[in-house]
Amino acid sequence: MTADALSPSVTPLLEMQDISKSFSGVSVLRHVNFTVYPSEIVCLLGENGAGKSTLMKILAGVHTEYQGQIKWDGEAIKFGSTYDAAAHGIGIVFQEFNLCPNLSVAENLFLGREIRNKFGLIDYPEMRRRAQQTFSRLGVVIDSDMLVRQLTVAPQQMIEIAKALGGGNTRLLIMDEPTAPLAGAEIEHLFALMNELKSRGVSIVFISHKLNEVLRMTDRVICLKDGENSGEVFTKDTSEDGLVSMMVGRELDRLYSRRSGxxxxxxxxxxxxxxxxxxxxxxxxxxxxxxxxxxxxxxxxxxxxxxxxxxxxxxxxxxxxxxxxxxxxxxxxxxxxxxxIGYVSEDRKKFGLILNMSVRENTTMTIHRQILNRLGLISAAKENAVTDLYVSKLKTKIASREQAIKNLSGGNQQKVVIAKWLAIKPDxxxxxxxxxxxxxGAKAEVHKIIADxxxxxxxxxxxxxxxxxxxxxxxxxxxxxxxxxxxxxxxxxxxxxxxxxxxxx
Ligand SMILES: Nc1ncnc2c1ncn2[C@@H]1O[C@H](COP(=O)(O)OP(=O)(O)OP(=O)(O)O)[C@@H](O)[C@H]1O
Ligand SMILES: [Mg+2]
The missing domain is CATH 3.40.50.300 (P-loop containing nucleotide triphosphate hydrolases)
Incomplete structure (x- = not known):
């Protein structure tokens, strides 16, 4: 029985129907359906590269080229931009940070919708005051005059969330791995906020690879696998194992057997x-x-x-x-x-990767000296060999070695950061x-790689x-x-x- 069959009387807030999407001929989503009811927390589940972020970017007006239909409040609609989606009450916290590092916290929060005083000038004191108000509602302490680049990932994430909640008319909040950069108390604050929003009638799409969070916080789970729907279930009717088999299509041995050495x-x-x-x-x-x-x-x-x-x-x-x-x-x-000495950074976007460069360039950039040919030039053959080795070792999902990093899914970007440091053959x-x-699944692989x-x-x-x-x-x-x-x-x-x-x- 599908969840829809169980709540036939309520009009969905959102219906995405038969959504397909490809990037330069490569199909990423095929005939995907995704429905959200009012006042509901839905988990969008799936392995790295399954198409979760892409589906949500279509909804939020980032990708405007796609097939299929979106209904919002029962009406067919097409969002032309993130501002358009926001004006309809859709807020999104992207998986990757989108803040301007050299602007202040308050400036980031009000980017594109700055508050002006009666002279038409930007009203910094008022922006600062409202920023503090928002943060205290989120239960965090952040100095709104700090530059974003001075902050670590946790407060940056709270700014993203504050930004997504924007003008206060949000009806659907999409959070793509919001807890990834957060820890203990911050996660609890976020969960409390999610429950509060839900009780006020806001719906939430929650994406997370932490299955305990999914089980604890969501009402319903919709799963994607390789760009297609692969299952849907009420959270109360499933378990961690149930979620895993929906994601990977089989039972999985999630713990590598610990090494004896x-x-x-x-x-x-x-x-x-x-x-x-x-x-x-x-x-x-x-x-x-x-x-x-x-x-x-x-x-x-x-x-x-x-x-x-x-x-x-x-x-x-x-x-x-x-x-x-x-x-x-x-x-x-x-x-x-x-x-x-290698260091795999926690902030892959800031320190780990050059987003416009390819998988190959990112993997080999720390080892240029080691892969020179006899003429002292970088050997393409060696570069390719090293890249291929780590792509297969880490089971990184890429279209080709030349694919730009920014077009990989979040999890696959992380694997390239690890590859880059493995390539230096660290002591x-x-x-x-x-x-x-x-x-x-990939987590168990990374644990095994660390053990190896x-x-x-x-x-x-x-x-x-x-x-x-x-x-x-x-x-x-x-x-x-x-x-x-x-x-x-x-x-x-x-x-x-x-x-x-x-x-x-
Ligand atoms: N702009 C783009 N150009 C080309 N390919 C893209 C682009 N954006 C995403 N893709 C590809 O689409 C597929 C789905 O990516 P997506 O980011 O939606 O996955 P995901 O389910 O969010 O994964 P993760 O859990 O790792 O974040 C991936 O194979 C990715 O490489
Ligand atoms: Mg993603």
Whole structure:
């Protein structure tokens, strides 16, 4: 029985019927139907590249070329732009950030709909005041005068949400992986907000690869697979396993069997009394060859800052970094690469990828020196071989090596970031939220890749806000709180409670 059959009396808020879409001849959506009722939270589910974001971009007026019909409130309609969709009450939080880094928070919030005073000038004090009002409603503290580029991903995401709620007449809020950059308390705030909006009659489309969130927050699930409808169910009638089999079309072994191999005694990376104001204070730890060290902590604990100090992206004020027992001078990320230290950034758009370049160029940009031919030019054959190797290793879904990164789905972009750092053949690899935005199947693949790297002798540091992931993957877990290390726990003694305690202490 379909969900529609169960609620025949209510007029849907939104009906997308028989939607098909292709990009330069490549079919991405085929005859997709998608219905949302008033006051309902619908999950749009599907593997990386299934077509979720594309379907939502059609709805929000980003893609205006498509086949099929959209009915809004029972009326056939075609949105010509995101502004047009917004005027009809459709707000969207895109999967990728769309903020202008060099504008202030308030300026971003009111971009394109600036508030003007009676002289027709932009009324900054009023914009600031309304921005603060919006943020306090969302339960977050953000200084609206800060430039967006000074913020980390979590507050940026809250700005996106505030922006999508815009003028306050939103009837359908689309959130494409809104929780990916958020942690604990922020996610709870967001969920509370979702429930509040729903109780006020707003409908929400929620996209997430975190199945526990889907089960907890949504009323109904509509699933896509390879651009087609592959199932629909009331959330209360399904389970994690049910969702997974709808997504992948079969039962899935989601946990790789944990490797038996253990870390050696050989210390590869040693960080001694590292400080970098304003956040990192006197951090010391070691990582051994073949060891996976998890780095846990709450958002803002300083994990990313610590990683950026180690790779020379921020300036340290004190402390030493030793590789294989020798102090090394890392003043710039290039020095880190030269020393075979890789860093998979949490913010792939800002630091990880060059969006207009191809999959091939992004994969090989860190290893140009290694792939020269006899004439000293970059060898196309080697470039292609390296790209193909990692595309197949990571099962990245691409149309061709020459496809621009910006046209890959979010999860597949993430796989290219990982590929780029695997290509430098790192001795030390720091992965910052490596499975963010990655679907359940691919997540197990990434965990397996991390384990294989460790088995091959790499010293791995994995930063993750998902405690189950840290507990599952790491051999040893470091916990940070307010820029300091507060615990160093072997896997056998670790549990979610133990980690949480150290994260708040
Ligand atoms: N502008 C574009 N040009 C060419 N191909 C595109 C474009 N946008 C998306 N695609 C392709 O369409 C397919 C669906 O992508 P989409 O972003 O909708 O997936 P998704 O379900 O949102 O995946 P994820 O969970 O990884 O975010 C992918 O194969 C992607 O490469
Ligand atoms: Mg997407």
């Amino acid at each position: 253990h870390a050696t005694d050989e210390v590869v990376l040693e960080v001694k009394n590292l400080s970098g104001p304003p956040r990192i204070h006197d951090v010391s730890f070691q990582v051994r060859r073949g060891e996976i060290v998890g780095l846990a902590g709450l958002q803002g604990a300083g994990r990313t800052e610590l990683a950026r100090l180690i790779i020379g992206a921020e300036k340290k004020t004190a402390g030493t970094i030793l590789l294989h027992g020798q102090p090394v001078n890392i003043r710039h990320p290039v020095d880190a690469v030269r020393n075979h 030390v690899l720091i992965l910052d939220e490596p499975t963010r935005g990655i679907d359940v 790297l460790a088995d091959a002798g790499v010293a791995v540091i994995m930063i993750s806000s998902e405690l189950p992931e840290v507990l599952h993957v790491a051999d040893r877990i470091l916990v940070m709180h307010e820029g300091r290390l507060t615990a160093d726990i072997p896997r056998e003694q670790a549990s979610e409670e133990v980690l949480m305690k150290a994260a708040v202490a």
